[in-house]
Amino acid sequence: xxxxxxxxxxxxxxxxxxxxxxxxxxxxxxxxxxxxxxxxxxxxxxxxxxxxxxxxxxxxxxxxxxxxxxxxxxxxxxxxxxxxxxxxxxxxxxxxxxxxxxxxxxxxxxxxxxxxxxxxxxxxxxxxxxxxxxxxxxxxxxxxxxxxxxxxxxxxxxxxxxxxxxxxxxxxxxxxxxxxxxxxxxxxxxxxxxxxxxxxxxxxxxxxxxxxxxxxxxxxxxxxxxxxxxxxxxxxxxxxxxxxxxxxxxxxxxxxxxxxxxxxxxxxxxxxxxxxxxxxxxxxxxxxxxxxxxxxxxxxxxxxxxxxxxxxxxxxxxxxxxxxxxxxxxxxxxxxxxxxxxxxxxxxxxxxxxxxxxxxxxxxxxxxxxxxxxxxxxxxxxxxxxxx
Numbered sequence: 136x137x138x139x140x141x142x143x144x145x146x147x148x149x150x151x152x153x154x155x156x157x158x159x160x161x162x163x164x165x166x167x168x169x170x171x172x173x174x175x176x177x178x179x180x181x182x183x184x185x186x187x188x189x190x191x192x193x194x195x196x197x198x199x200x201x202x203x204x205x206x207x208x209x210x211x212x213x214x215x216x217x218x219x220x221x222x223x224x225x226x227x228x229x230x231x232x233x234x235x236x237x238x239x240x241x242x243x244x245x246x247x248x249x250x251x252x253x254x255x256x257x258x259x260x261x262x263x264x265x266x267x268x269x270x271x272x273x274x275x276x277x278x279x280x281x282x283x284x285x286x287x288x289x290x291x292x293x294x295x296x297x298x299x300x301x302x303x304x305x306x307x308x309x310x311x312x313x314x315x316x317x318x319x320x321x322x323x324x325x326x327x328x329x330x331x332x333x334x335x336x337x338x339x340x341x342x343x344x345x346x347x348x349x350x351x352x353x354x355x356x357x358x359x360x361x362x363x364x365x366x367x368x369x370x371x372x373x374x375x376x377x378x379x380x381x382x383x384x385x386x387x388x389x390x391x392x393x394x395x396x397x398x399x400x401x402x403x404x405x406x407x408x409x410x411x412x413x414x415x416x417x418x419x420x421x422x423x424x425x426x427x428x429x430x431x432x433x434x435x436x437x438x439x440x441x442x443x444x445x446x447x448x449x450x451x452x453x454x455x456x457x458x459x460x461x462x463x464x465x466x467x468x469x470x471x472x473x474x475x476x477x478x479x480x481x482x483x484x485x486x487x488x489x490x491x492x493x494x495x496x497x498x499x500x501x502x503x504x505x506x507x508x509x510x511x512x513x514x515x516x517x518x519x520x521x522x523x
Contacts, residue, residue: 139171141253142497143218145226145235147198149180151369151395152254153420154227157283157304162189164307164490170497173221175214178203181395194218199231204265211235215242222246222501229253229291233272236483240276246500249277251291251299254437255415257343279500286439287417301493302493305421305486308479310400311427313472321405325366325391332356332363334465335406335430337421338413340371345412345435348454350380352410355462357389365390365410368402403428407470411435412454412461418442422449422486426475430478431468433461444478446471 149155159182162172172191177198186193196214199207216239223246224239228233236247256266256268270291273280280287282297288296322329334353338344346412353365367390374392381390396402396431399421403409409425411434417443426448434442443449448471451459461471479485513523 137217138226139167139169140497140501141171141173141221143173143175143221143224145175145224145228145232146180147228148176149174149182149186149193151181151397153304153417154250155180155182157252157420158227159185160305160307160486161490161493162186162191164486165494170494175224181397192209199234207499208238210233212241215239215244221461223497224248225250225477227252230266230273233269233276236276237272238265246278247276248279248281249273249291250281250302251282251287252417253415254286254290254417254439255343257341274430283416284418284439284441286441300496303483303489304418304423305484305489306420306423306427306479307486308338308427308476308484311424312474312476313429314404315472317401318404319441321401325405327364327405328362330362333362333366333407334363334410335368335403335407335408336378336410337368337402337425338411338419339369340367340377342373343414343416344369344371345414345454346373346377347380348412348458349410349480350384350386351458352461352465353390353413354384354386355459356465357386359466363389366393366402366406367391368393368396368399399424400428403430406430408465408468410461410465411438412452413438414454416442423479427479429471429473429475431470433465444475444482444484446473446478447474448475480490496497 143217146155164406167190174186175194177196185194196210219242221244224244225248226235227250229251233248235313236249239247256263274295280292280295281302282299283304288299305492336349340346356363378392381387403425409432411422411431411432413435416438422432422442426444426446431448433450433452435454450464452464
């Protein structure tokens with residue numbers, strides 16, 4: 136048997152973000168004797184060690200924020216000119232994928248995938264303007280388009296969205312099934328009583344996740360039930376300011392900052408409800424995981440309804456509504472103890488299914504040169520399969 140097909144995934148770093156978690160879930164579940172993942176990153180990430188252990192390679196170049204536009208382009212061009220062994224590059228940098236794929240196209244790499252994971256850009260006016268400029272190259276430089284949801288596809292690809300395929304953010308649902316024993320153990324570890332109300336959130340501390348509004352909602356929840364706690368899982372640039380706000384609102388003894396965790400599947404068992412008032416999202420894998428654990432989720436109505444697995448666990452709120460209404464909605468929900476595995480599989484969120492789809496997708500791109508199979512035949516069959 137020959138060497139596996141090596142796919143180059145392009146990210147800023149391999150930390151525990153939504154897109155990065157999905158990539159690792161896919162990587163763990165593909166047949167690595169057939170397909171291997173390598174990575175082009177700009178910074179160290181918590182998954183780097185595991186990637187190496189799974190047989191992947193982690194390349195690194197400086198990021199644009201550190202070296203500026205022209206030096207970043209220079210590093211990209213140099214990398215792709217040296218590494219022409221890659222036939223498929225898969226970029227997960229949203230609008231910045233335009234810059235990356237332009238360099239890959241210039242180097243003659245035949246298959247250049249742009250993957251949309253979001254519905255908006257982060258950053259100030261200059262950053263957003265630059266990303267708009269970068270995104271303009273996707274239309275000309277991407278050979279293939281993939282998105283996590285219809286909204287994410289519309290945002291990044293515009294009129295080209297008709298050419299995009301939807302790859303669901305799958306999870307290993309067996310790891311997230313609710314367990315009374317695990318729930319009790321995690322609460323004991325966190326020094327929480329079994330009858331406390333635990334509101335949870337998993338996400339990076341950035342503007343998109345709307346942590347300030349989340350704290351305001353929790354302030355109202357405390358008024359209704361004094362035995363309530365808020366668990367915040369993640370890290371990010373706004374973490375310090377959110378900690379300060381928790382102190383200012385007198386909530387520090389009720390809010391636990393748990394940092395980056397590798398045991399999200401365990402932590403979810405201790406939650407009673409997931410609170411997710413994001414300003415924009417693609418399709419958050421965290422919400423699929425939460426539903427896998429039987430958690431009711433109160434989320435902002437800007438999040439696509441494609442995230443709903445159909446288990447009656449999603450409730451929507453408008454971020455312009457008073458925080459008291461959000462709090463009342465949270466208090467009206469009860470944790471579900473039923474097994475939601477069948478819902479996850481039926482909706483196409485089984486990671487084994489999505490990993491198999493992606494593996495076949497990659498392997499059907501390369502044989503096109505030998506006229507072994509047409510891409511159009513594969514896309515029609517596989518697109519329906521992934522939709523579930």
